[in-house]
Amino acid sequence: MQALHRGDFQLSATPNNHGALAGVRILDMATVLAAPFGATLCADHGADVVKLELPDGSDPLRTLQPVKDGTALWWKVANRGKRGISLDVRMAQGRALFLQMLPRFDVLIENFRTGTMDRWGLDAATLFAANPRLVILRLTGFGQTGPDRLRPGFARIFEAKSGFTSLTGEKGGSPLHSNFPVGDAVAGLFAAFSIAAEIARLRGDPQAKGVEVDLSATEALFRLLDPLPVEHEQLGLVRQPEGNCASYTAPSNMYASREQVYFTVVASSNAIFARLAEAMGQPGWASDPRFDTNPHRVQNLQALDSALSDWFSAHSYVDIERTLEAAGVPFSKVYTIEDIQTDPQFIAREAIVRLPDPQYGSLPAPCIVPRVRGRQMPIPRTGPDVGEHNAQVFAEFGVAASALAALKAQGVV
Template sequence: MNQKSSSQGALAGVRILDMATVLAAPMGATLCADHGAEVVKLELPDGSDALRGLQPVKDGNALWWKIANRGKRGITLDVRQPEGRALLLKMLPHFDVLVENFRTGTMDRWGLDIETLNRANPRLIVLRLTGFGQTGPYKSRPGFARIFEAMSGFTNLTGEEGGSPLHSNFPVGDAVAGLFCAFSIASEIARLRGNPEAAGVEVDLAATEALFRLLDPLPVEHEQLGQVRNPAGNCASYTAPSNMYRSADGIYFSLVASSNAIFARLCAVVGRPEWSSDARFATNPARVANLRELDDALGTWFHGHEYALIADRLEAAGIPFSKVYTIADIEEDAHYQARNAIIRLPDPDYGSLPAPCIVPRIVGREMPTPRTGPAVGEHNAQVYAEFGIDAQELARLRAEGVV
């Protein structure tokens, strides 16, 4: 079961042309690269992708770009120019997937409408990831992660009760859309592999809908119970106890004891075994109804003890909890270390850079470590040579600003 016998990912043989910018759609292509797909990253010749300017940046090198676009070869091409458009269409028969995230209608204006793309490659999967989709009154609006998060209802679930909703200090909306992007590609590749005669398809992926899809109970609880779920701080409003607590020595930790059995064990840990049979707390609905009273009592007990003692007792009782980790905690954690959850990506500027491991792990398969994302046009000569463009022709195209 544990023998590592293969380095071929499930998407080996799949060729993806990633002409998307910033994070969401490129992340989807990167996840596919992690599992064996060959991904070519297409940028404008000026290297103006906004991700190259987002922090962290060191020595003029875009570190986030290097990690987010790992495992890809990089080329430049201005598809807005007639010669650039023609070159793209020449390449498309050699790709299975085209990923783009321009505002709805942009590709059409460049002469790259879906009919033109389909003529170039009838089996091409064209994945369009936009903020709001290819239809509807908002289809042409620009979108960023925080806009998706706010509009999906996700942001309204964060923050303190009665206070301002809060965004995370990370573009969660982009990451979720990227996951749906990879899922969409893998799903359509499975369909095409199962039928050699099947035609390609246009995938209309709206980032706002991707995030909303995760929020299953919101519509049904509104319709059937007339409830609108709002921010509740770190306290869950659907199960209890489930909150963030602080120890006497200032350590914040998250704890969930929502099942009756786990709650009974927690009661024993804090020296209140009678709570497990108290009508106020004996069931989850009762605990939710009396949430403030229960949480105040738990918070008082935790605040009176140092974290090391709390952690020992919770661990011994089998109660789910965790200190709120920083990246430094992750790096030092024995479990993360045992699973090699942080890998080193080979990099031409720094030798190697740390990044999260490939997820998921497939038993019996050892995937090769990808290198960091490419420099602007790093693989122009290599990739374009595969399409019959020699060094002299490439130099001409570069001089004319096509590549």
């Protein structure tokens, strides 16, 4: 096989198709969700993402629910917009082919335990020797350094360790996890941001060298929690779960109507609170010394929330909705996916798109975010089967069909 050189492929100075990341090529060899989600976000905005799996298709996301008739539905939507290849880089021939391909990629994404790539003979020096301008994004639970660097990381683990989970749950009760790996999604967002930032740097300087991005999922979640360190140092506070209340603003809570429809209300500014009080027939609350400012409302939260809960529980949700809308008070029913699918705002924005799929015709998924005025992004297809694009992708790197068949027979692809 002929070696490929960086000069064979250059980053585009400006996007040459619909997406801002057009011209960027990403090799995604990560598993499960966090790092692959970051690659998917880049694919949404024009990057050419090649998903590399082991030939046995052992990525755990292929067995996570929801699964229908043996088909991993989450895989299909989470890895949308990618081409799929299979390659065992732990084998000598697989490693050689991997390094031959690397000069044609701008970003390599991996999420193996720290040191794993080194043991496979794919340490950073080897990777940069193949492609000096490569962005290597390493996403792990705790980062490449420190005493926890070798620990396995899963969303609920770094949600707990970051302090994020300590803020959820009922007051005085157990902290609660969400029924969705929020930590993976947040880390994936930071991964996409990191890639976009590095691509901007490389596009601005043709002589710039590649870098290793050390992304800790724990630190990504902790980064969201700006006030925790400063309020602890300066005020001695350790923020605790407060149920659906907020300890920093009021009223801001979850309430239930007479027929037990749950909805959230935020009326924390003085102007909005005055409108809420007026709508509930209690205009005097706005000047009540217990409720006239946000600090006073927080200090007297129990009395305020008790009065609000009593009023809401005595009215139907239809009446509550009409009253709050007329008063200009921010609120929302707690939506399920059934509510989202029928909501006029989601429908008007086409927030659910249909991804073309060879098995099901199409599957629903969230739209591309954000939108850019004047740019119509193509709808990506669902995630690939194991090695679905082997022939197509490897041909781009000069691998003949006969050579590919031989590699397949040896278990390399």
